[in-house]
Amino acid sequence: MHDRQGVSDIKIQRGMRWRLMLGMVGMIVTMVVLLTVLQISAQKDSLNSALASHTFFLEEQLHKKAEKASSQMSGHIERLISTYRLTLANEFIRNVIRDIDDLSYVILMEGGAPKIAIGSDLVDAELRKHILSGDISGLAAKQTEKMHHDFIFADHGFMENVVPIMRHQEQWGVLRLGFSRDELNNNLASSQLRIHQEIKDALFKTSLTSLIFLILGALTVYYFARRWTDPIQKLVHFSNRLASGDFSATAHISTRRDDEIGLLVVSLEDMAASLKQSYAQLEEHSHTLEEKVEKRTHELAEARDKALAATQTKSEFLANMSHEIRTPMNAIIGMAHLAQDMATAAPQRQYLNKILTASENLLKIINDILDFSKVEAGKLVLEATDFQLQETLNHVESIASVQAHQKGLDFAFDSPADLPVLHGDSLRLGQILLNLTTNAVKFTASGHVRITVEVVEKNESTIDLHFSISDSGIGMAEEQMSHLFEAFTQADASTTRNYGGTGLGLAICKQLVDMMQGKIVVESTPNQGSCFHVNIQFGLGNPLFIATKTPSPQTMQSLQGTRLLLVEDYEINQQVAEGLLSKAGVSLHIVDNGKKAVDAVKSEVFDGVLMDMQMPVMGGIEATRLIRADGRFNELPIIAMTANAMPEDRQMCIEAGMNDHLTKPIHPDALYNTLSRWITISAPAITAEPLPMKSPKTNDDIGFSALRGIDISDGLQRVAGDQQLYAAILCKFRHSQADSLQNMQAATVASDFEQAASIAHALIGLAGNIGAKELAAHIRTLEFSFTNGKAIDLPTWQAAEQQLSYIIDSIEPLCETIATTKKTAPATDHAAAKQLITQMRSLLEESDGDAVDLLDELSATLGDHATNQHISMLRQHLSGYDFDAALEDLSAISQLNTNAEE
DSSP: OHHHHHHHHHHHIIIIIHHHHHHHHHHHHHHHHHHHHHHHHHHHHHHHHHHHHHHHHHHHHHHHHHHHHHHHHHHHHHHHHHTTOHHHHHHHHHHHHHHSTTEEEEEEEETTEEEEEEEGGGSSHHHHHHHHHSHHHHHHHTOSSOEEEEEEETTEEEEEEEEEEEETTEEEEEEEEEEEOHHHHHHHHHHHHHHHHHHHHHHHHHHHHHHHHHHHHHHHHHHHHHHHHHHHHHHHHHHHHHHTTOTTOOOOOOOOTTSHHHHHHHHHHHHHHHHHHHHHHHHHHHHHHHHHHHHHHHHHHHHHHHHHHHHHHHHHHHHHHHHHHHHHHHHHHHHHHHHHHHOOSHHHHHHHHHHHHHHHHHHHHHHHHHHHHHHHTTOOOOOOEEEOHHHHHHHHHHHHHHHHHHTTOEEEEEOOTTOOOEEEOHHHHHHHHHHHHHHHHHTOSSSEEEEEEEEEEEOSSEEEEEEEEEEOSOOOOHHHHHTTTSTTOOSOOSTTOSOOOOSOHHHHHHHHHHHTTOEEEEEEETTTEEEEEEEEEEEEOOTTOOOOOOOOHHHHHHTTTOEEEEEOSOHHHHHHHHHHHHHTTOEEEEESSHHHHHHHHHHSOOSEEEEOSSOSSSOHHHHHHHHHHSGGGTTOOEEEEESOOSHHHHHHHHHHTOSEEEESSOOHHHHHHHHHHHOOOSSOOOOOOOOOOOOOOOTTTTTGGGOOSOOHHHHHHTTTTOHHHHHHHHHHHHHHHTTHHHHHHHHHHTTOHHHHHHHHHHHHHHHHHHTOHHHHHHHHHHHHHHHHTOOOOHHHHHHHHHHHHHHHHHHHHHHHHHHHHHHTSOOOOHHHHHHHHHHHHHHHHTTOGGGGGGHHHHHHHHOOGGGHHHHHHHHHHHHTTOHHHHHHHHHHHHHHHHHHHO
16 A cells, blocks of 8 residues: 555656646746857857957968068069079078068979979978979969969968069069968967857856756745645545555545535545445455366366377377387388398299288388377478479379379379479478379279479569369268368278278378468369369579489580599498599599598699598598688589488588588489589590490399399499499408498497497498498498497397398309409410500600500400509590590509519
């Protein structure tokens, strides 16, 4: 209550009382300020007028002095000039300067050249230069009549009189008298300061007077305002006490009952008595209502907590169960693939095919449950990258069209041919379209399934696309469509339905479309089919984006003559890259760690760098940062070529300064396309004849059919079909990686998980390069465990051991066959080869293109497979007339020939 009374006091004081005070004070201030302004303005005008008169007087005096001196000196100097007595003129001028105050300098000019220049201000070199040869001198030399002008130099003011000097009735030159205005300017500045000070003094006195009047007026107003507002303030206190429930309060105002305030007091006291009775009843009802509200609020809070806990538990359960089921499912699928490779009988392969089909269907259901749980838990994140929509549509068509054709359906795609590069999540878009398309195929027994893409709207940064998936299937009723996008719900909910499924596919599509800020609707009629409409807005990607596709001969030819630096620590990966790039005519310099890469870039010229991420001594990320720190290499293309395939790994490479990211195992098409996109050859482009392609051989030419656990087609594709290179890589893999799991185990026992992860990381890339996909998948799981400090999954470890052993054992006969073939190969004529090498070196040193005529003879004479790669590089460099690089190749061949001879 006391607080409310205090607030009321403040409001009253800031009301009538303060308004009266502010009004009176405002009037006093206005009057005083107005009088002060008028007084100061008048005084200021008077002082400025006096200053102007004083300034005019001083300048008149200076002009008169200058005019008098000019007239006297010019006449005397004309007489001296007429009698050719310049020496006396010099002495005369010196005497005049000493006698006349403010005369700073005197200059006698003949034509435009000074003959005599005397004065104290001419001592300063800059000022002397300005006066004798600057614009001032040029102006004076042109004068034929008397004149004067003012100028300022380096904060010094001057007034110069110019008088023509005549000799024999013709103008001989001019006499320049320079008077200093500094003293005049100083006097004027002092006068101005004095005026300003007088104005300040007047302002201070006026302000002091105003303050005194303001204080007296405020005290007077406060006194009267207090007398007028005290009764009102007491009434406010009385009202506040009544409002707070003190119905026994009194006004304490000494006044007659018949005046306005007395009548108001009586009325308030009567009201207090009535309020007291009503308040008691209201308080009783209030307590009852408060108890009911508190009880209901508590019940609602408990219900809300239970609902949230149930939702969270369900999402966590679905996520955990999906992961738990995926692990054995992957093992089932993997083992089925292995068994399928080993199975020989037709029934066995038929059973295994059915197991794989059922497993893949089950895995799709599990993936749907996992996606749904991720969305509900808020852990599903959309990516945003550039992509070609046609690639996504091709992927959907490749899967759905097979199912459609098996059912005899008419399956068709209709999309614009000129769609730009899009920016968004192509994976989730493909998931939406594939889910809707396979649903359409599943619920259509005969007729058609059509997918149509249309551009709704396009501007400079975005494009709105409309996707429609229509079918001639069973259709749906209005009631069925109302629950269509609910989780675990299908249009046909009867127990005798003919179509399976979890009821999650459309719910996931709806959630993904909502996350993309899009819209999905359905139109359907029973027994006439359905049409799903999806509208999504995408950003416009980089027009220079090129989707991965099979490189054209022009793409590979464009790389001929390119010189690249390969930074890779594993010999097998070095050999794979060297084999692929040599086919495109790329000259390769190889180093095995980031530190050597930094040194190589600074000492040699490269058209680009292929950089691994994890290497000893220095990794690729640190090496890239060091290279980019040198401004000379800002434009040098650096492309990551690594087994680190996660989005965060790609982002880390881009942030470090790399231009692009290739994931091991390297696909030749992706490698060539990426290089052609980023690499510009530093040397002038030379059209070279493409390398002659070898006739294709079957996989049994060398004995690949005995390999197990390896996708031979994928492995050969990664070395551009070179069977000899692929066989050599397989043998190196067997030699270098047979003990890799034992080394991983030793590092794990020593708690060196970083070393274990490094071994696993290398094995992933190497296994991918030879086509050992399942082994790479197992090792990738182990690497994730090492990196994140999680427990090793024993079944995964055992599967990896079994798979590696299986692969190593199957490669061994191949390596023995290759070794036997090498032993039975015809002997090399080292002496003849040495003679041919000498002849070629002589021709190359003279830049003679006839050296190419000896190449075939040299290749036949060597007959050594070890030199084939260098022969191929030599052929490329000769076709491009790169004689320096050809000499390096020839030196390498010579060294190999010498070593073989010894």
